Amino acid sequence: MMKAAMILPAIGVVAAVALSSMFIVDEREKVLVLQFGQVKQIKEDPGLGFKIPLIQEVVRYDGRILGFLTQPLEVTPLDDRRLVVDAFARWRIVDLVNFRESVGTEGVRAAQVRLERILNAAIREVLGSVPSNRVLSEDRTSLMNQIRDRARRESSALGIEVVDVRLTRTDLPEQNLAATFARMRAEREREAADEIARGNEAAQRVRATADRTVVELTSGARRDAEVIRGEADAQRNGIYAEAFGRDPEFFAFTRSMTSYERALRGENSSIVMQPDSQFFEYLRSDSVAPAPGQVDPGQGAPQAATQTAPVAE
Structure with missing residues (x-):
């Protein structure tokens, strides 16, 4: 019984020592085994590992890609326009021994502090060599790649x-x-004024061209109308001349009838002329009897009362 009582505690101690000598590495981790601060073992693959109990310790680091956001930083580009810039960086541990020696026991937090300093220096150096318009533009890929490359070279000494x-x-x-x-607004207003001025100039050119075209078309139409009117008048005069040459008396008669029609339209107008006027020659009648109290012209009486002057209203 006494041997059994002594064996059981011994077995328990041995089991405890055996369990404390084992450790499990997760697939998302990287592990260093340290002995009195010195690196004795590096384990980056997932699985079971072993260490000396009570003498060696296991230090675990995140093996995934980590990220952090820098604090806003004021930079001065090439054209001396100050800008406020912040960046987001993604990084990972690639050399555990170098990383341990560089940051000590503080681990990832100390690494991010030192990496932020490196990034700030790279941002100032890269953005300070270009004008602000390029920094503010949408396409900043080349600038970000330059910052990444500079930060990568500087941070390699940290094992990251x-x-x-x-x-x-x-x-x-x-x-x-x-x-x-205000400056941007002034520039936009100036560009708008230039566009308006160019538009007005183009409108004036179009308007002048249209006016010139109208004048040319109108002048051509008037010229053609005058030519046609002259040809028509010549043709009319030729017809009149031919008609007059065939029967002068009939031509005179038709012209007189046309004149009567135009003069005696029944409008509110009057015509007063001498009785012996030739205008109404075709309206006179040789059979008209003399008015009472008048003497026949053959007897020597005055002829002024022989006919009454026609009045048309």
Whole structure:
């Protein structure tokens, strides 16, 4: 019984020592086995590992790609316009021993502090070599790649690799926003005024061309009308001349009838002329009897009362 009582505790101690000598590495982790601060073992593959109990310790690090956001940083581009910039970086541990020696026991937190300093220096160096318009443009891929490459070279001494860097904000400082917006508004108004001026100039050219075309078409139409009218008048005069040459008396009669028709339209007008006027020659009648109290012209009486002057209303 006494042997059994002594064996059971011994077995328990041995089991405890055996369990404390084993450790499990997760697939998302990387592990260092340290002995009195010195690296004795590196285990990056998932599975079961062993260490010396009470003498060695296991330090675990995240083996995934990590990310952090830098604090807003004020930079001065090539044209001396200050900008507020912050970036998002993605990084991972690639050399556990170098990483342990560089950051010590603080691990990832200390690494991010030092990486932020490296990124800030790279951002200032890259963005300070280009004008602000390029920084504020939508296509900043080349600038971000340059920042990533510089940060990657500087951070390699820490045992880490910078996977990617993205500029998340590139704004003007608050005190410069009003002046910048006013300048942008003035530039847009100037461009709008130029566009309006060019539009008015084009409209004037179109309007002048249209006016010239109208004048040319009108002048051509009037010229053609005058030519046609002259030809018609010549043809009419030729017809009149031919008709007059055939029967002058009939021509005179028709012209007189036309004149009567135009003069005696029944409108509110009157015509007063001498009785012996030739205008009404075709309206006279030789059989008209003399009025009472008048003497026949053959007897020597005056002829002024022989006919009454026609009056047309």
